[in-house]
Amino acid sequence: MHPTDFSLRGAIEALNEGLISSVELTRAHLDGIEKLNPRLNAYITVMAEQALAQARASDARRAEGVAGPLEGVPLAIKDLFCTAGTLTTAGSRILGNFVPPYESTVSANLLRDGAVFLGKVNLDEFAMGSSNTTSAFGPVENPWSRANDPDTRLVPGGSSGGSAAAVAARLALGATATDTGGSIRQPAAFCGIAGIKPTYGRCSRWGVVAFASSLDQAGPVARTVEDCAILLKSMAGFDPKDSTSADVPVPDFAAACARGVKGLRIGVPKEYRLEGMPAEIGALWEQGLQWLRDQGAETVEISLPHTKYALPTYYIVAPAEASSNLARYDGVRFGLREAAKDSDLKDLYERTRAAGFGPEVKRRIMIGTYVLSAGYYDAYYLKAQKIRALIKRDFDDAFRTVDAIVTPATPSAAFGMDEKQDDPVTMYLNDVFTVTANLAGLPGLAVPAGLDRQGLPLGLQVIGRAFDEETVFAVGAAIETAADFRAVPTLRAGV
Amino acid sequence: MSYTLEGRTGPWEIVVGLEVHAQVTSNAKLFSGAATAFGAAPNTQVSFIDAGFPGMLPVINRECVAQAVRTGLGLKAQINLWSRFDRKNYFYADLPQGYQISQYAHPIVGEGAIEIELADGSTKTVGITRLHLEQDAGKSLHDQHPTKSYIDLNRSGVALMEIVSEPDMRSPEEAGAYLTKLRQILRYLGTCDGNMDEGSMRADVNVSVRKAGEGYRTRCEVKNVNSIRFVMQAVEAEARRQIEIWEEGGTVEQETRLFDTARGVTRSMRSKEDAHDYRYFPDPDLPPLVLEQNWVDQLKASLPELPDERRARYVAMGLSPYDAHVLTLEKETAAYFETVAKGRDAKIAANWVMGDLFAAINRTRTSIAEPPVKAEYLGVLLDLMKDGTLSGKLAKEVFEAMVETGRSPGAIVEERGLRQVTDTGAIERIVAQVLEANADKVAEYKSGKEKLFGFFVGQTMKAMQGKGNPALVNEAVKKLLG
Numbered sequence: 001m002h003p004t005d006f007s008l009r010g011a012i013e014a015l016n017e018g019l020i021s022s023v024e025l026t027r028a029h030l031d032g033i034e035k036l037n038p039r040l041n042a043y044i045t046v047m048a049e050q051a052l053a054q055a056r057a058s059d060a061r062r063a064e065g066v067a068g069p070l071e072g073v074p075l076a077i078k079d080l081f082c083t084a085g086t087l088t089t090a091g092s093r094i095l096g097n098f099v100p101p102y103e104s105t106v107s108a109n110l111l112r113d114g115a116v117f118l119g120k121v122n123l124d125e126f127a128m129g130s131s132n133t134t135s136a137f138g139p140v141e142n143p144w145s146r147a148n149d150p151d152t153r154l155v156p157g158g159s160s161g162g163s164a165a166a167v168a169a170r171l172a173l174g175a176t177a178t179d180t181g182g183s184i185r186q187p188a189a190f191c192g193i194a195g196i197k198p199t200y201g202r203c204s205r206w207g208v209v210a211f212a213s214s215l216d217q218a219g220p221v222a223r224t225v226e227d228c229a230i231l232l233k234s235m236a237g238f239d240p241k242d243s244t245s246a247d248v249p250v251p252d253f254a255a256a257c258a259r260g261v262k263g264l265r266i267g268v269p270k271e272y273r274l275e276g277m278p279a280e281i282g283a284l285w286e287q288g289l290q291w292l293r294d295q296g297a298e299t300v301e302i303s304l305p306h307t308k309y310a311l312p313t314y315y316i317v318a319p320a321e322a323s324s325n326l327a328r329y330d331g332v333r334f335g336l337r338e339a340a341k342d343s344d345l346k347d348l349y350e351r352t353r354a355a356g357f358g359p360e361v362k363r364r365i366m367i368g369t370y371v372l373s374a375g376y377y378d379a380y381y382l383k384a385q386k387i388r389a390l391i392k393r394d395f396d397d398a399f400r401t402v403d404a405i406v407t408p409a410t411p412s413a414a415f416g417m418d419e420k421q422d423d424p425v426t427m428y429l430n431d432v433f434t435v436t437a438n439l440a441g442l443p444g445l446a447v448p449a450g451l452d453r454q455g456l457p458l459g460l461q462v463i464g465r466a467f468d469e470e471t472v473f474a475v476g477a478a479i480e481t482a483a484d485f486r487a488v489p490t491l492r493a494g495v
Numbered sequence: 496m497s498y499t500l501e502g503r504t505g506p507w508e509i510v511v512g513l514e515v516h517a518q519v520t521s522n523a524k525l526f527s528g529a530a531t532a533f534g535a536a537p538n539t540q541v542s543f544i545d546a547g548f549p550g551m552l553p554v555i556n557r558e559c560v561a562q563a564v565r566t567g568l569g570l571k572a573q574i575n576l577w578s579r580f581d582r583k584n585y586f587y588a589d590l591p592q593g594y595q596i597s598q599y600a601h602p603i604v605g606e607g608a609i610e611i612e613l614a615d616g617s618t619k620t621v622g623i624t625r626l627h628l629e630q631d632a633g634k635s636l637h638d639q640h641p642t643k644s645y646i647d648l649n650r651s652g653v654a655l656m657e658i659v660s661e662p663d664m665r666s667p668e669e670a671g672a673y674l675t676k677l678r679q680i681l682r683y684l685g686t687c688d689g690n691m692d693e694g695s696m697r698a699d700v701n702v703s704v705r706k707a708g709e710g711y712r713t714r715c716e717v718k719n720v721n722s723i724r725f726v727m728q729a730v731e732a733e734a735r736r737q738i739e740i741w742e743e744g745g746t747v748e749q750e751t752r753l754f755d756t757a758r759g760v761t762r763s764m765r766s767k768e769d770a771h772d773y774r775y776f777p778d779p780d781l782p783p784l785v786l787e788q789n790w791v792d793q794l795k796a797s798l799p800e801l802p803d804e805r806r807a808r809y810v811a812m813g814l815s816p817y818d819a820h821v822l823t824l825e826k827e828t829a830a831y832f833e834t835v836a837k838g839r840d841a842k843i844a845a846n847w848v849m850g851d852l853f854a855a856i857n858r859t860r861t862s863i864a865e866p867p868v869k870a871e872y873l874g875v876l877l878d879l880m881k882d883g884t885l886s887g888k889l890a891k892e893v894f895e896a897m898v899e900t901g902r903s904p905g906a907i908v909e910e911r912g913l914r915q916v917t918d919t920g921a922i923e924r925i926v927a928q929v930l931e932a933n934a935d936k937v938a939e940y941k942s943g944k945e946k947l948f949g950f951f952v953g954q955t956m957k958a959m960q961g962k963g964n965p966a967l968v969n970e971a972v973k974k975l976l977g
Contacts, residue, residue, distance in 0.1 A: 082550045095549065102543060104550060207550040213779035242552050243781050321779050324582050327593020328547040332646070345588055345644075372584070372774035381776060 002494030003028035004170035008073060008227035009254075011173055015062065015072050022062070022072025025173075026055035026116050029074045032493025033118065033171050036143075040491060042156075042166040044079050044137045045087050046119040054116040061114065068114030070234055076172035078163050079120040080127055081107045081218070082207040086117075090209040091125040091135040091159075094329045094336045094356025104207025105239045106176060106218045113234040118172055122162030125358045126326065127183055127211040130430035132161025133417060134360040142191060142414045143169035143489035147455035150490070154414040154456070157187030157430070163221050164191035170493040174222035174231050178208060180215045181314050182410075182434025185446035188221050189409035189459030192448045192487060194476065195221035196228050197434075199466045200441035201246035203232075204239030210325040212318040213244070215438040225447055225476040229253035232469065248467055256470035257477040262296030264475065267402035271307035272433060274411060281408045281458065284450045288406055288460045291482035292475065302402060304394040307436060309387045314435040315428055316371050316384035322361075323368025329356060363424065392440040399465045404475045407433050409446040409459035433461055443469045447476040448485045457487065498666035500704070500731070502738045507704045509734045510711060511670045512662035513726070514699040515677060516655045517687040518631070519562045525630050525654035526553030526596065533693050537636075537647035545633075545652035547591030552780050555580075559654040560784065561794060562686040563603050563628050566656055568795050569684045570623050572607025576788060578627075580781045584774040589633035589646050597657075599775045602627035603784065609660075609680070610803060611672040612820060621673050622661030631655050650694075656687070662701065662711065667727035674698060674723045675824075679802050683826050697721045700754075702733040704741065712737075713747045717754050717761050729754040733761045805829055812841040821849060827863045834870035839877050847873060851891070855898045867898045876904045886965055889913050917964045919971065922955070925963070926971045929954045940976065948972065 003025050006014060014020045030048050037043050051074065058072040082088045082100035089095045103111070111117075124134040132140040132155060140161040142154035156165040160177035164187035167175050177184045179197035188195030196219045203218040210216060220231035233254065238247040268289060273282070289299045331337035331352030338351035357365070371380035398405065411432055420426045437444035443466070446459040460479055464472035499506035524531060527544035544551040567574050581599040604626035610618050633651035637644050658677065664670045678696060681687040688695050698721075703714035715737070717729045732754070737747045751770075752761040800808075802823045809819035809832075822832045822845060831852075836844035855867045876893060879885045885893060885908065896907045908914055916922060929951055930937050940947040951972045956963050 088549070090549070098549065100549065102548075102550075205550075206552050209549045210780075241554060243554050244779075320776060324584050324594050324774070324776070327584060327586065328549070328591060330586065330588075330593065332588055333546055333591060334548065349586055369774065372776055374772045374774075377774075377776070 004032050004493040006173065007224050008173040008222050008230060009224070011073055012070070012230075016067070022055040022058040022074075022116060023052060025072065026051050026074045026118070029118055029171060029173075029493065032169070036169055036171060036491055036493060040141050040143060040165050040169055040171070041138050042121050042140050042162045042169065042171060043076070043119045044089055044091070044122050044162070047086060047117055050086070051116050051118050058114055058116060068112065069230070070110060071114030072116060073114070073173055074116045074118045075110060076118050076121045076163060076166045076175035077107055078123055078160055078176050078178060080123055080178055080209045081176055082209070083107055083117070083120065086120065088120065088209070089137065090127070091123040091137060092356065092358070092361065093136040094352070095209070096136065096336060098335050100207070102207060105204035105241065106208065106235045109234055109237060110176070115234070121166050121175060124159035124161065125361050126209065126322070127159035127178055127180055127216075128322070128360050128364055129158040130182065130186055130427050131155040131415075131417075131420070132158040132187070133421065134158070134358055136358055139417055140165050141417070143491035144192060144414060144456055145490050149454070152416045155190065155417050157190035157410075157414065159183040160187045160195070160221065164188050164193060164195065167191070167221050167223060168193050168489050169491050174220055174227055176218060176235065177221045178211075178216055178218050179434075179438065180211050180318060181438050182431040184219050184221060185434050185444055185459070185461055186410050186430055188446040189448070189457065190414035192457030192485065192489065193221055193223050194225045194228050194445065194447050194480070195219065196232060196443065196445040196469065196472065197437060198232060198236060198469055199246070199443045200438075201244055202236045202443070202467070202469070204237070204242040204245045206239055206241040212321040213325060214321060215314075215318055217438070225445070225473060225480045226254055226257045228445070229257050229473050246467065251470055253469055253473050256473045259470070259474040260295060261292055261475055261478045264297045264404065264471070265402045266292050266297050266299045266475065267302035267398050267405040268299055269302050269304045269307065269398070269405060269407060271304050272407045274432065277408075277411055278452070280452045281411065284458050285406070285408050285460065288449055288479050288483075291479055292406070294482065295478050297475075297478075300402060302398045302405070304391075304398060304436070306387060306390045306394050310391055310436045310439060311428060311432055313384045313387045313391065314431065314439060315367070316380050317388060317439070319364040319368030320372050320381050321368070323365045323372065326357075326361070326365055329353065331356075360424070388439050391436055395436075395440045395442060395463075403464075404471050405463040406475065406479075407461045407463070409433060409461040413452045413454070413456035413458055437463050442466055443472050445472045445476045447479050447483075449479055449483045450485070451487055455487070457485075498668070500734055500738060502742050504742050506707070507734070507738050508707055509665055509667075509730065510662050510703045510705060510714070511664035511730055512701040513660045513664070513670060513673060514701070515658045515674065516697050516699075517658060517681055517689075518695040519559050519628075519654035519656055520686055520688055521556060521558045521562060521654055523556050523558070524652040525556055525559050525628065527652050529652065531653050533690075533695075535649055537645070537649060539649065541648040541651065545591065545648055547593070553596060553778075555781065555784065556654065559628060560603070560786070562654075563626060563656055564786070564791055564794050565684050565798060566658075566681065566686045567604030567607065567626055568791075568798055569680050569686075569801055570604070570607035570609060570626065570658070572623055572626065573605035574786070574791050575601065575603055575605055576786045576791070577601065577783055578603040579783045580778045581775045582778045585771045587632065587635075588644065589635045589648070589651065591633065591648065591651055595630050595632065596778055596781070597629035598627035609673065609676050611669065611676045613668060613672055616816070619669065621663045621669075624659040624661055626656055626658045629655050629657055662703075662714075667730040670700065670730050671723050671727040674726055676802070678723075679824060683799060683801055685799070691722050694721065698726050700726055700729050700733070702730055702737070703747070704734050704737045712741075713749050715747065715750055715752050715761070717752045718764060720754050725754060725756055728759055729761060732759055736761060809841070812836070814841055814845050818845045818849060825863060831863055831866060831870045835874045835877065837874065839874060839881075843877060847877065851894050855894075859898065868894065872897055872903055879904055879908065883917060883964065884908065884915055885913065886915050886961070888961055889915060913962065915964050916959055916962045917967060919967055922959075922963055922967050922971045923975065925958050926951070926955050926968070926975050929958060930975055937976070948976075951976070
């Protein structure tokens, strides 16, 4: 078995048993990156030397008998997490030269537990996108391809496209990601891996470049549900530096994966049966529910009546917050500065932001500025906040009778890099199943469940109660076991 | 008779409301741990949060919240147990986040009131609309380089209280009295040091004018006035400008203006059309600020005595309302007075503090915080007068010696032999000598020129170098003149 084929848990066991060293494991991944990254473009920054130094230090710690829970495990870090001394771009030209002097809480937690960082992975600019085509550092390619059309390059999804593509292609054992409207779950589903957006407040946002503060949440992607559970355990935890971080205990998520689903009530929201949804998606959904029933769960139809307003609500709230969060990129203190010799302050702003931001970011800044403007605030932002409360209430009501909700993760499989690029609204529809969990602050897990006719992965989503990721992991693991998903992408390390 | 300004068309009434920005006294900023000391080298008190770096998040400073609540309690105002921070969005080089975190829709403190004292001895109540917490911006320095602007972020993120009054003031004097009283309350509470020359307190002055009996006319806001005197000047200057416009048939446009202190006029800064759309919305990085009533009660219980209460107490101690007012203006003066008055006659203590001490402070260019005579020493001086050791005249002499040397009254009395003579035998001996030496005057006295009595007393005192107890000297002169 090639070292890059280990699951994260398998790698930890192999390291524990001395079957492999962190240096060997890290080098195997770096070799894969060297070979495949020119094509996939998953990594913006490869931290080869630093990763090998970390791996050596990790092997030394292990030799001394001090090994953290992630000791020696090579990971990829979404380039939205600030990493001390390492370029952090947020996929944007405006941060193209930004080297933060501080480490985000989440990445610091991973380092504390012994992880090795292979590099910083690509993303849609400022995490705004569903295809990873908006990055200033070029699009990421999905390592999967259609069986009957192998030459069409597919998107990995977004915004955490680099994270998902890297993990799917075996260029990392796992990766950090962030999810504002589906940015963990949609790329995980497109790339045939697992990914969880935990409850809002579970992971600290400190040191993560902000997109939409009330929706952003960090989480892991990995090739198995249990690997996600192991990573989340390290990433999560109360952080006094983030006022929205939750001061609640972090349970043993990995243990919850083995709980089983016997006796659980699984909700099936009728509003998620979209008109025009591919039949394969509907069939896979039904298959997933059958697997759960087979393992002793009960499935019940539920109603989340405000679902149809979720997408428009999201595309008001998220740009509104983004328009304010991105005001700090002004060319004054850090990042790109574009100025002519005689530029005044306004000219400096205009030149810097015109050159620094890509079209999708500009679009969202304009939408956000518009919906917060005097005369429009009540009609858009305020109304969106009210609907957001109703969407939350829908879930509160549902979780009085069910323990988890299962839906498709995405309305389609990965699409071609040239598709859906003309109309932003078509692109926004990718998030239709995922945005509700962000608006309600609930945990949502994507788990690979099958392939479409063209051999592309499809995922299911499990949504749980706030701070009940354990049940989400249990249901996800049950689906994973039954699906027995063994398909692999064409582009991957070790072949 | 209420205050008016005379125009060509008759008298005009002035309407004034103030928005005061008061820097919260705290060691750290409102949302970061950076220090707040005044006068530090530029950009040395800046955290990554204050500089708006990517991924940085605000965390509320509990002490700043406590200070705002204390201030609200001191203003007899409603404390809102639920308040919220909003973002006020605008671009400027010294505003690193691109927004100011403020409390727009839901301030921490609601309606309250301040009683102001006016020169004619009357009082007036000025309503407080609200008090909210917000971040200060940094400072742009345009005079450091011919073509560049420099930015100092030391102030960026410092906690401010914006205290908004009702438009209840009707004259420059009332505006001055309001600001004086507000500053006094803040300083008593210890929630703002009130140093206007260091920028710890600045006022936005809203002014309009009207004819008697009218509703409000359009107001203009004069921004960032940084002394009480300038506020009073700005009110009058702006009112006169508006009167002229109205009287010439024009219309006052709502706008933001600046007060030119050199020329004593206000100048337009930006009109309503140029006004920013601040796009206020709740800051998603900060959950609502929820206070426990219990905590507010604890702060209330530990509140220091406020100027109004202290003044009432002084009046009850026997001081005139005027003396009580003067002694409570600055809390340092009140503290000095209380040390002197403790266990002594309050009226005498007040006279010494307001008379000799204030004069000495003026003369020596010192302050009540670093007085030329220690309060304890002045107290001892009063004791020495009371027990007869010193006459009033000698006491003044000792006081002046204390100003000069800083030594204790006891030491000065001993050193200079200033002790008052109360030995009646000794006094009578001197009186006898005086009468003997002035036999002709004694004869005149006895023939009816009684005015000479004072002459004999004076001569005796002179002979005793002022140390004779005046009452005993009087008695002895009377006795020996038969």
